[in-house]
Amino acid sequence: MIEVSGLTKDxxxxxxVDDLSFTVAPGVVTGFLGPNGAGKSTTMRMILGLDxxxxxxxxxxxxxYADIARPLTKVGALLDAKAVHPSRSAAAHLRWLAHSNGLPARRxxxxxxxxxxxxxxxxxAGGFSLGMGQRLGLAAALLGDPEVLILDEPVNGLDPEGIRWVRGLLQALAGEGRTVFVSSHLLAEMAMTADHLIVIGQGRLVSESSMSEFIRRHSATSAIVRTPDLPALQDLLRTEGLDHRVDVDPEGRQFLEVPDRTTDEVGALAFAGGVALTELTQRRASLEDAYMQITRDSAQYRAQPAHPAQEEKR
Known part of the structure; x- marks a missing residue:
């Protein structure tokens, strides 16, 4: 378990980092999110005693961390995949690390x-691509078969197969009861990897919750409805004072979107009004939607929209 209490760095x-407190529990993959400059890397460096x-x-x-004997056997870390002597081979780099912690060469x-x-x-190692360097960094983190993994952007530079492999590896390690703490800017990948989220902005804690709770709490959902009798369903929704909009799917079919309502609510209303439905699904917001909503006031660097339509979508 990782415990951070009142952590501050000037x-x-x-x-x-500003009075930051959180806990990273074993048995789940904990994602660490925040805008550029939020203090994620600084926090990880302090956990590892580097700052x-x-x-x-x-x-x-x-x-x-400084008090842990043979730290590679307890904590595996990847903060900078380039932190390797460029003239050393991959095997020599790992043998040096293994020797420093009393690990067998076969590892x-x-x-x-x-x-x-x-x-x-x-x-x-100096001739490795970015993705190969990341794999070498992961090998170093796994060298001591540690109980805790702290990884900063571990899939950076990896191809799709590599990203999928890392995802499965982290989930498998967490499933063994290990503590897995990982940061990434790839939100779609984080959504498929992490069970728990810690989000910071401007060095302060913004949110700490499960993935599902974070998305539910910080973004909206809506019910998507198709019916052969669109006007009748619209009349029912207006009678109940429910906002809705008509849209068209990629196949050119009209549907209704009812924001902030569940399929149970809309389905019950249609049934009571005798309106047949051909589709009734819940549209859930993505991790990206929720993340952008909660961190919109915490971003240190913000680009201007390239087109007015971008601003309208926010």
Whole structure:
């Protein structure tokens, strides 16, 4: 378990992290989200003892990272995949790490096979692509078979197969009862990977909840309805004072969207009014919708919309 309590970090007059507190529990994948400059990387660095906090504390299993003996056996981390001597081979890099923590040399071959780098084990890391560098960083994080994983943008540069592999790996590790803490800007991927979310903005905690609760709480849902008797259904909705709009699907068929209403509510209303329905589905907002809603006032860098239509959609 990772416990962050009152964590604060000042760089001169700039406060990067501001009285931040949260818990990362074992057994689930916890996603760490926030706009650029929100303090995610700084927070991860403080958890790992790479930056000293101005105030507060961060512990892993009740201890500071600096107090953990043979830390690779307890905590695996990937913060910067480029933090490798470019003239060392992938295998040599991992052998050095293994030796520093008293790990058997055979573990190097095991993790290279796990991440798909066995064929390039003897090649210099400086010649690796971004995706290969990420795989080497993941191999280093997994080297000690740790109980806790802290990963900053682990799928950056990976191809679709690699991204899917990382997703399955993280979920499998969490399923074994390990603590998995991962940041990413790929919201669609995070939606498929994480069970729990911690969201920060301008160094402060914005939200901490399950994925489903976060989406439900911070974005709207609507009921999508198709019927052969559109005017009759519209009359029913108007009678109940329910807002709705008519739209057309990609196949050119008209449908009604009823915001902030469930399919149970709309279906019961149609049944009571004797209106037959040919489709009744719930349209749920995405993680991206919910994230944009909750962080809209926390973004440090905000681009202007390229076209007025972009602004209208927000």
């Amino acid at each position: 760089y001169g007059k700039v406060r990067a 000293a906090p101005t105030a507060g504390s961060a512990t892993i299993g009740g201890r500071r 190097v071959d095991e993790v290279l096979g796990l991440v798909g780098l066995s064929a390039v084990a003897g090649k210099k």
